[in-house]
Amino acid sequence: MPGKAALRVRNLRKTYKDVVAVNGIDLEILSGECFGLLGPNGAGKTTTIEICEGLTEADSGEVHVLGLRWNSDAPTLRQKLGIQLQETQLAEKLTVFETLSLFRSFFRQGPGAEEALRMVQLEEKRNARVGALSGGQKQRLALACALVGDPELLFLDEPTTGLDPQARRQLWDLIEEFKAAGRTILLTTHYMEEAERLCGRVAIMDHGKIIAQGTPRELIASIGVEHVVEFSAAATTNDRVLDLAGIGAMAGVRDVRTENGSVLLHVTELHKAVPGLLDELGRQGIPLTELRTHSATLEDVFVHLTGRHLRDE
């Protein structure tokens, strides 16, 4: 039933001692979509997802999961959800197949352990001990453990954190397959590439609040820049100082910032901004040592909104 709300969160709050982890957030995830909670470490993503998973109790606010509520329908909900937690270490002495058989035994229905192995492409590791798996294989096993109940809603908390790029891409392929099969997924991540690639819609979280929400394309469009130009100039030669104001005044430049000795420009039209920049540097007599451009990303959206990078902390 695409379009029906699989998860609805209203005005959720959670405080730990003196830290406000979640500070009044609203979310609505539709059935069949892959929704991403993007934000730096400590933004409140894990607390939010664990409240939705029924593992943490909120101080206030409403959570409806698949139209049900945790305080009245927990046993039913547990059967319908697939959950992958951050940093779970499965029993090291069990084999992959034994682990899946164990998790499968907790659910009334769903694919068998063999089927789940196939879904995450771990067939060749069937009889390997969990302790002998690589990080990526452990993460795929954790994913399989979340799938054995044939969940209506899949929660993935930082599914690729700590993995090497190859293992990460492998996991993305799997998640894309689940997406294509029409599963509803809520995932948290602090990798903007991950959110951009996997998620139909994204909510950006910072300090317990959602600061922006929409499709990646909408979010990027909302900051009014399409491209980022980054350059370094040998500014100290013959005592000339780069005139940032002059560059900021160029047509199509929305924002100028310096960062680690480089200058970052947010621009709307790349084909006009780059020649303009070269002319301006020539006029100022400063040689260019490095020039890079990229299309604006969710990272740029986060920087635009908070002035910080996702992975600053």
Place this chain on the structure above:
Amino acid sequence: MSNHPLVQLTLMRMREFIREPEALFWSMIFPIALAAGLGIAFRNRPPEVLKVAAVTPQLAEALRQEKLLDVTQLSPQLAEEFVRTGKVALVAAEAAEPAGGVVYRYDDTNPEGRQARMLADQAIQRASGRKDAISGSDQIMREPGSRYIDFLIPGLIGMGIMGNSIWGPGFSIVDARRKKLLKRIVATPMPKHDYLLSFLLWRMILLPVDVGIPLAFGAWVFGVPLRGSFAALVGTCVLATLAFSAGGLLIASRVRTIEAASGLMNLTMVPMWILSGVFFSSQRFPDLVQPVIKALPLTAVIDALRANMLQGAGFAQMAPQAAVLGAWLVVCFGLALRLFRWR
């Protein structure tokens, strides 16, 4: 059937256990090694022969009449040196004139010296013509059931049940909590009582091994008797396992680190090793603390096992100890259910 969560969870316990060689050693080989070591150390020896020295042929001849003395005749100087270095327990010499008689030189703080003094004097008095006023004869008792090893085996069985039942579940739970496996597992529809029950079920499966090994070893090697009802023996062990496992669950109900769990477990077990009469009778402690000692679960198990194995007690005679164990089971399990944290 094999897809029931309880079966799968118990299989997990079994797999984790048999794939951990150290666990196998500590829970199976160690109790046997301990029983064998203590059994040898405290075995009933034939009465010991004491080495003594005499400085004259007459004295040596008189002393040789006593079978428990090994007599050497030595010069006075050499005899003096031997007694000082402990090579002989006593030297018998003629006393200087005018008093005459015999002088015994020995260390009176050494039990061997005192015993040698008694035996030597008795031999010399008899050789000099003393008659016993009344005749005595000996009847030797070395029956199985009254030896140290008979006392020890039930103690070791009780100690083994306590150790395995507390460490086993306690460590698994704290380890699973530390690795966030506990949190992961309650995020599934798994019935929570199945998780806790799987520990009890696994201890029950191991019970024949836990108890059977020291019991069979004692019976086979040392002839330790099994005089009471076997069903009552099994019943006591089952009840003890349940009570101590509940204690293990209680200890592990909130602890987050292995170190904290070890500390709590030692705090629970070490006093009982000392007080509950594993190695020596708990009767040696003052009367004032006896009610406390009797209320300890380990005392209850060991008293019940000794009564059963050595005195042939059945269900009826073991009821007080069963009541103590039952009370511990109910209290610990109730508290564990109330206090248990799944994350």
